[in-house]
Amino acid sequence: MTTARPVQMIALLDGSLVDPDVPLLRADDLGVVRGDGVFDVAFCSHGEVPNLEAHLDRLEASAHILGLPKPDRAGYARAVTALTDAWDWDANPEAIVRMVETRGSELGGEPTCWAMMMPLAESIYRDRHEGVRVLILDRGYEAEETVDLPWLLPGAKSLSYGINMAAQRWALNHGADDALFVTPNGHLLEGPTSTLLLDLDGKLQTPQQDGILASTTLRRLMDAGAPEGITVTFAELHREVLDRVDGAWLISSGRLLAPITSVDGKAIPRSPMHATLARLLKVPAPRN
Ligand code: PLP
Structure with missing residues (x-):
């Protein structure tokens, strides 16, 4: 039996498309052997x-935190245009594009840079419309500690x-769909x-972003919600609040936008704000 291959397309920063079946990296690329790079x-x-601009801003910020050369924004924009021009939007109307910069060869030289487009994973449609069961997992250190430990690359x-x-595998292997990181003291952080x-009582709140990734989706929600008076507040949130959300x-x-249906097996209600947030984030209707 043959299974359908996932569609993938890769572009380099000069805008050329490359065959995803042809190797692109050296075996000593530090992105591969050390995970040393950003995406x-x-x-x-x-x-x-x-x-796209918000993602390029964050790619640039991440590269700065790792001491990598400043990403070639125009090059990534060129690569993304080449991909969107070549993509079959009728076959896959929604996709993601991953932009990568590694530190390049262990022997030195230029960073390795490319962009890759893929259809959304099937699980994403389920997460959006059926929701996610979440397990709380301890990340092992407090949020404020990372501020003085830049080698932990907080925010990159x-x-x-x-x-x-x-962490996601752990959650899947223990009857859930995804994980939620907390600090040892129980402060809520983010998913993997x-x-x-x-x-919380009709008010939208999200964990303070100390040491966690600044979400572009959150920023988009805040921008879209502002004209309608819908705001999101950053707060120090303890896991106990999940008992009364x-x-x-x-x-x-x-x-x-994926509604959480349970945390550690305990049901979480469906918020009356869900439809409004789905509209603000332009979540597409479920597929037939
Ligand atoms: N936190 C982590 C660790 C992530 O990997 C992501 C996804 O990229 C997010 C938060 C959400 O960020 P965004 O909304 O920009 O996709």
Whole structure:
């Protein structure tokens, strides 16, 4: 039996498309052997990458934190245009584009840079419309401690996502769909690939961004909500608030808005604000 291959397209920063089946990296690329590099992932829909500038801003900030050369913004924009021009939007109306900069060869030289477009993972449609069961996992250190430990790369989207992937695997292997990191003292942080948003008495709150990734989806929600008086407040949030939330979501570029249905097996209500947030974030209707 043959299985359909996922569609993937890769472009270099000069705007040329390269065959995804042809190796692109040296075996000693520090992005591969050390996870030493940065990336960012933007949502694409029907030929548009609505939030590209925000992702390039964050890629630049991440590169600065890792002491990498400043990313070639025009080059990434060129690569993304080449991908959106070549993509089959009828076959895959929604996609993500991942932009990567590694430190390059162990022998020195230029960073390795490329952009890659892929359809949304099937699980994302389920997360958006059916919701996610979440397990709380201890990240192992307090949020404020990271401020004085810049080698932990707080706030950078580095390629070292092994721990984040392990946390998601742990959740999947223990009857949930995703994880939610907390500090040892129980302060809520973020998901391994998402930001936490809570409805507390009709007010939207999200954990302070000390040492966690600044979400572009959250920024987009704040910008879209402001004219309607819908605001999101950054707050120090303890895991105990999950016992009294009116709703909770994981938000991120591809998933956009995934309602949390349970935390550690305990049901979380569906917030009356869900439809409004879905409209503000332009979450597409479920597929047929
Ligand atoms: N936190 C982490 C660790 C992430 O990997 C992501 C996703 O990229 C987010 C939060 C959400 O960020 P964004 O909304 O920009 O996708």
